Amino acid sequence: GSSNFPKLTYLDLRGNKFTHMPRCFRKYDNLKDLYLDNCKQLQEIPQLPSNIGIIYANNCRSLQKLPDFSSLSNVTRVDFSSCCGLSRKGFDLAGVSILEVISPEDGETLQRTRHSRNWRRDARMDSPL
DSSP states (O other): OGGGSTTOOEEEOTTOOOSBOOGGGGGOTTOOEEEOTTOTTOOBOOOOOTTOOEEEOTTOTTOOBOOOGGGOTTOOEEEOTTOHHHHHHOOOOTTOOOSEEEOTTTOOEEEOOTTOSOOEEOSOTTSOO
16 A cells, blocks of 8 residues: 555656556655656556646557546646547546646647646747656
């Protein structure tokens, strides 16, 4: 359980071959950064702790289901680029105060302020996050 790693803040699972993440990740209250890039068989990201700030899931080609972002008020950056399953299904970030999203369709970066409902396209695609 989460008692094994009570202060876990950063989790790098890039390149793993699992299809589902354990639901116990929700209990890691201090987890802020989650890296799932190139987990090509991952189908679902379960509900995550409310303190999560960054979710990178680039090239998770089988990903079809995301957590409910309305309960993740601290998320500031997500990357779902090259997530073919999401671009076919679409995903809903309505009402979320995310500052930067890299979309699944074309890797385009969209930005908005915490208080705006409008997204702004970022012309600097090569700039580091």
